[in-house]
Amino acid sequence: MVLTEVLILLHFLKELPYFSAMIRVIILGAGNVAQHLFTAFYEHKSVEVVQCYNRKGKRLHPNQKENTITQDLNTLKEADVYILAVSDDAIEEVSNLLPFNNKFIVHTSGSVPMNTLNSNHRRGVFYPLQTFSEDTVVDFASIPFCLEAEYEENMIFLKKLTSTLSKKIYEVSSEQRNVLHVSAVFVNNFTNHLFSIANDICNNYNIPFEILRPLVLETAQKATKMNPDLAQTGPAIRNDSKTIKRHLKILTDTTQQEIYKTLTKAIQSKYGKKL
C-alpha cells in the first residue's frame, strides 16, 4: 500500500510541471505546417507559443507579436517543447544548430526517422498526417497525429499537447511512420495525379471536369466506410476487354496509356483475372 501510494505520488509529481502550467511551445520553420500549428495553438488557452524561429523572421500569423519572432537560434527562449516544422532535409541540420542540450525537441515529418534529430536532446516526433495548403483553414480536430518519443514522460507530455488540438492520437514508431508515409503517397500524391490525368483528358475534349467532382468525393467517402477491396468496380475487375480497348484508344498520351495498363493489370491480378 505504501509503495503504491509513493508510486502514485511520483507519477503525479512527474507530470505536474506539464499539467499545472501553460504549455510553452517554440515553433521553428515557416512553412504550411508551422503556420497552421501556430494558428491552432494561438487560439488555445492552455498552450503558449513563446517564440517562433525562421531564417527570414517571417510572421506565422497576422496577429503574432513582433517580439516573439527571431531569426537567431542563439536567442531561443526556454520552452517545454521545440517543434522543428522545417523541411525534411533541414531537420538534422537545425537540430545540430540548437545552442542548448537535453531539451525536448520534435520534428513534424512523416518520413524522417526520429533519430535523425541530434542525440544531445530528448527526441520525439509530432506528425500530423494530413495535406496542408497555405490558404485552407485546417480543422486539426479531425487530423490524426502520429507521435513518437524516446522517453515515456515526453510521450505523456506530447499526448497532452496533442490533445489540445485533436482526439486522434496514435503512438507510431519511426518504422511504422515510414510505412504510413508510403501509404499516404498512394492515397494522396498518386491519387491526386489520377485526378490530374482525368482533368487533362476532360480538357482535351472540352468537357468540364466538374462533372466528375461528385464521383471523386463519393469514391473517397466510400473508402472511409468500407474495405476498398469490396468497393472495386469497373472494366478491369469485370474483365471487360472491349471497354478497356476502347478506353486505350481514347488515351492518345502514352504515359496515360501506360498508367491505364499498369493499374488494369494490377486490379486483374489482385482479383484473380488475367488480361
Add this chain to the structure above:
Amino acid sequence: MVLTEVLILLHFLKELPYFSAMIRVIILGAGNVAQHLFTAFYEHKSVEVVQCYNRKGKRLHPNQKENTITQDLNTLKEADVYILAVSDDAIEEVSNLLPFNNKFIVHTSGSVPMNTLNSNHRRGVFYPLQTFSEDTVVDFASIPFCLEAEYEENMIFLKKLTSTLSKKIYEVSSEQRNVLHVSAVFVNNFTNHLFSIANDICNNYNIPFEILRPLVLETAQKATKMNPDLAQTGPAIRNDSKTIKRHLKILTDTTQQEIYKTLTKAIQSKYGKKL
C-alpha cells in the same frame, strides 16, 4: 407576328403531353442503378413508375406493388420512357426484344453508344455519373446526369424528367460520354485501387488504415476546389530520390513497386523533372 404565335402554340402543344400529366416511366433491369432510380422516382409526385421488368421478377423496393412487376417483355405497358438500366452487354439485346416500335427508350450506361439501342425506337441516354452501392442511400440531387437524345423533343422531355431528381444536367454526346467514362475509371476505379494498396500496406505492418481516412477525404475535397495540378505534392514532384528509394524498399510486392515507379515517373515527366 402571326407566325411567331403559331410557333409558340405549336411548341406549347408539343410539350403538353409531357408536362401536363404525370410522367410515366418503366424501368428495365434489377441492378443498383435500377433500384436507386426506382426509389428516387417512387418518392416523387410528378413521376409514376408504371412498371418494372426484370427476368427474375425481383422487387426493386420493399414497397413496390406486386402488379407493377413483370418478367415478360410482352406485357410491357404504355409509358413516356423506357429506361434500360441493364448491364452494358444486355442493352442491345433487350432493346431488340422490345415488342413495340417508335417508343422513347434510354439506357443508363457510361460507355455504350446511344446507337447500340435498336433503331426502331426513338433513342436516348440517361447516365447518372456516380458509383452506386446496394446498401448506400443515394442523394440524386448531387449527381450529374449526362443526357443524350436523337430528337430535340425527347431531350426536352428527358431534361424535365431528370430535373425531378437533380439540378446537374449535362447534354453529352456518345463520344464525350466515352471520354467521361475513361476519366471516371481514373478517378474512381484506379483511385480505389490505390486506396486498396494503401490498405494492404497498412495491414502488412499492423497499422490501422483509419489513420489515413482524413487524408483520403481531404485529397478528394481539394480536387473539387482547385486544379489537381496545383495540389500535387510529394517526393515525386520534389524529386526527392532518397525518400523514393526508401519507399520502394518498404514495398515488397512487385506490382506495388511497379505502380509506384510508373506514377512517380509520370508525375516527374508531367512537371518537368526526371528520375
